[in-house]
Amino acid sequence: MSNSIIKVEGLHKSYQMGNNALHVLKGIDLDIKAGEMVSIMGSSGSGKSTLLNILGILDNHDRGSYYLDSVKIEKMNETRAARFRNNYIGFIFQSFNLISFKNAMENVALPLFYQNVSRKKRNMKALEYLDRLGLKEWANHLPSELSGGQKQRIAIARALISEPKVILADEPTGALDSQTSFEVMDILQEVNQLGITVIIVTHEDDIAHRTQRIIRLRDGLIDRNELNGKYEPVAAGDIFTSN
Amino acid sequence: MFDLDRWQEILNAIKQNKFRSILTAFGVFWAIFMLVVMTGAGNGLINGVTSGFKDFATNSAFMWSNRTTIAYQGYDRGRWWSINNDDMETIRTEIEGVDVISPRLQGWNLREGQNVVRGEKAAAFNVMGDYPQYRKIDPCTMPWGRYINDEDIKLKRKVCIIGENVYDVMFEEGEDPVGTYLRINGVYFMVVGVFKSNNPNINIGSNKKETIYLPFTTMQQTFNYGDEVHFFGFTAKPGVNVQGIVDEIKPLIKKHHKIAPEDEEAIGGFNVQSELQTMEYTFLGINILIWVVGIGTLIAGAVGVSNIMLVIVRERTREIGVQRAIGARPAIVIGQILTESVFLTTVAGFLGLAFGTLILHLTDLALSAAAAGAPEDEMTFFANPEVGLPLAIAALVMLILVGLFAGLIPAMKAVRIKPIDALRHE
Numbered sequence: 001m002s003n004s005i006i007k008v009e010g011l012h013k014s015y016q017m018g019n020n021a022l023h024v025l026k027g028i029d030l031d032i033k034a035g036e037m038v039s040i041m042g043s044s045g046s047g048k049s050t051l052l053n054i055l056g057i058l059d060n061h062d063r064g065s066y067y068l069d070s071v072k073i074e075k076m077n078e079t080r081a082a083r084f085r086n087n088y089i090g091f092i093f094q095s096f097n098l099i100s101f102k103n104a105m106e107n108v109a110l111p112l113f114y115q116n117v118s119r120k121k122r123n124m125k126a127l128e129y130l131d132r133l134g135l136k137e138w139a140n141h142l143p144s145e146l147s148g149g150q151k152q153r154i155a156i157a158r159a160l161i162s163e164p165k166v167i168l169a170d171e172p173t174g175a176l177d178s179q180t181s182f183e184v185m186d187i188l189q190e191v192n193q194l195g196i197t198v199i200i201v202t203h204e205d206d207i208a209h210r211t212q213r214i215i216r217l218r219d220g221l222i223d224r225n226e227l228n229g230k231y232e233p234v235a236a237g238d239i240f241t242s243n
Numbered sequence: 244m245f246d247l248d249r250w251q252e253i254l255n256a257i258k259q260n261k262f263r264s265i266l267t268a269f270g271v272f273w274a275i276f277m278l279v280v281m282t283g284a285g286n287g288l289i290n291g292v293t294s295g296f297k298d299f300a301t302n303s304a305f306m307w308s309n310r311t312t313i314a315y316q317g318y319d320r321g322r323w324w325s326i327n328n329d330d331m332e333t334i335r336t337e338i339e340g341v342d343v344i345s346p347r348l349q350g351w352n353l354r355e356g357q358n359v360v361r362g363e364k365a366a367a368f369n370v371m372g373d374y375p376q377y378r379k380i381d382p383c384t385m386p387w388g389r390y391i392n393d394e395d396i397k398l399k400r401k402v403c404i405i406g407e408n409v410y411d412v413m414f415e416e417g418e419d420p421v422g423t424y425l426r427i428n429g430v431y432f433m434v435v436g437v438f439k440s441n442n443p444n445i446n447i448g449s450n451k452k453e454t455i456y457l458p459f460t461t462m463q464q465t466f467n468y469g470d471e472v473h474f475f476g477f478t479a480k481p482g483v484n485v486q487g488i489v490d491e492i493k494p495l496i497k498k499h500h501k502i503a504p505e506d507e508e509a510i511g512g513f514n515v516q517s518e519l520q521t522m523e524y525t526f527l528g529i530n531i532l533i534w535v536v537g538i539g540t541l542i543a544g545a546v547g548v549s550n551i552m553l554v555i556v557r558e559r560t561r562e563i564g565v566q567r568a569i570g571a572r573p574a575i576v577i578g579q580i581l582t583e584s585v586f587l588t589t590v591a592g593f594l595g596l597a598f599g600t601l602i603l604h605l606t607d608l609a610l611s612a613a614a615a616g617a618p619e620d621e622m623t624f625f626a627n628p629e630v631g632l633p634l635a636i637a638a639l640v641m642l643i644l645v646g647l648f649a650g651l652i653p654a655m656k657a658v659r660i661k662p663i664d665a666l667r668h669e
Binding site: 053056058059078079082083085086087090091093097099100101102106110111113114115119158159162 | 246247248251252255259561562565566567568569570571572573574575658661662663
């Protein structure tokens with residue numbers, strides 16, 4: 001029996017919009033085990049991005065409790081939150097969000113910069129990760145010189161370099177064509193097989209069906225939370241098995 | 244702090260919008276440039292003015308007689324009168340604050356045609372009668388011989404000391420004048436020295452370089468001045484206010500000469516101490532003006548930098564948000580913005596400092612060249628415009644402070660950016 005990496009009970013969140021309070025999350029209970037690969041689905045306005053923000057300690061919740069790796073996450077100052085994010089969580093964004101004036105290697109190395117790792121060490125490690133993702137020869141290229149798929153792979157490398165316990169991906173394939181999307185999903189599945197919990201927010205069914213569990217949100221509540229029968233683990237690829 | 248990635252960000256922010264960065268930096272550049280040039284010019288003015296009286300006794304004053312302006316004790320107004328030897332004696336004995344007193348004779352009537360003759364050389368020079376004490380008020384060096392001494396006064400010796408120009412005209416270059424005779428208005432005087440004043444810009448009565456000093460007593464007797472004293476200078480004892488002494492002397496002299504006590508015009512005077520004080524206040528005023536204008540401009544420059552930093556923060560909202568999401572602590576973001584702002588102001592300020600110093604240096608060179616070509620006794624009111632190391636260090640500290648100040652608001656704004664903003668899709 002594996003441990004919970006993310007445990008959420010009775011989570012509420014509302015936003016103040018002028019005089020009206022917009023109640024976005026209305027009591028979410030969620031338990032994600034370490035090493036799971038989960039997708040969160042829902043129409044826009046269902047609260048899936050808000051949930052992801054709270055899980056990523058980018059936003060505070062109002063009520064309820066949230067345990068990340070058995071640590072209770074409460075209102076904390078930004079410095080602590082940043083340290084948590086840096087150590088526990090890797091982010092992947094829809095629009096990649098690479099730093100435009102840093103080359104691929106420097107982008108990947110950035111989280112280590114915030115851990116005060118020396119430039120030489122972090123760039124070496126970044127090269128290693130780029131190599132695994134097959135982008136070694138692009139290490140010195142700027143993001144503007146790369147294709148969407150390449151950019152997302154660099155973003156994945158950046159999320160992995162701090163060796164997080166959880167990868168949070170917000171519509172990771174939203175800006176990619178279906179061919180590239182599946183490639184990215186292959187990579188994410190392989191990442192998952194390393195034992196890293198992967199949580200993907202998406203509204204595409206075929207992306208969701210490549211995860212072990214699908215959580216559907218509707219109007220701030222969990223509508224359905226079901227194991228995905230169609231889930232097929234990919235054969236351990238050659239990307240991370242060398243580890 | 245010195246990690247390459249940090250500087251990469253700063254340089255990128257500047258490079259991204261070169262023209263904007265240059266315009267912004269120009270404000271700070273101009274402020275420091277102005278401050279340096281104005282301070283240099285102010286110092287030049289002060290140097291120029293004060294170089295003329297390096298060691299003139301600053302605690303001294305001069306007094307002389309004028310026509311009376313009020314009728315008193317049977318005397319009509321407009322009476323001519325003269326200070327005399329008795330007055331000097333009275334002041335010496337009765338007024339305690341006086342350190343040295345030096346009566347002087349001014350031979351207005353002696354300079355005419357060619358009043359000074361030596362062999363075949365003849366020229367017109369001023370003649371004055373002096374006490375040895377005068378050297379304490381207006382110090383001088385003696386390239387040849389000695390100053391007038393007490394024996395000269397006591398024995399009324401027919402000796403004289405001559406100014407530099409007198410020597411140049413009446414003697415060959417390098418010739419020893421001591422022991423030679425000059426015929427001054429028909430009377431022979433032996434030259435005992437050549438004086439060179441340390442304060443060539445202060446001339447009271449006549450241009451010192453073209454003047455011959457005789458012993459006071461000799462001159463009174465030889466040229467029939469009776470017991471007249473044309474004017475006198477004195478110095479105050481240490482810690483005594485010169486004006487206080489002037490106020491003590493006036494009633495004393497007025498009583499002697501039956502001058503109305505309320506007659507303000509009858510005794511003329513020049514208080515070196517208070518004149519210098521006025522001048523010091525003027526210089527202080529100039530300095531305050533320079534700093535007010537300079538710092539005002541610097542603040543304007545800082546506001547410009549601050550403004551642009553705000554724009555940069557806004558432009559980079561997304562980037563900052565991503566950095567926060569992947570683990571940048573608030574301190575890192577603040578440090579980044581502050582470094583950027585300090586970097587911009589310091590570089591711009593240093594260029595201003597360097598350029599300003601260059602301009603001052605060129606001015607100095609031009610002034611030196613002009614001074615070398617000008618006649619020697621021309622008065623200068625501007626010399627050695629310069630700024631010292633203290634100003635440069637003060638400027639550096641100021642720039643860093645200004646940079647921090649300018650970066651503060653943008654940095655606080657950058658920290659308030661929620662990482663969520665970076666997650667939001669466009």
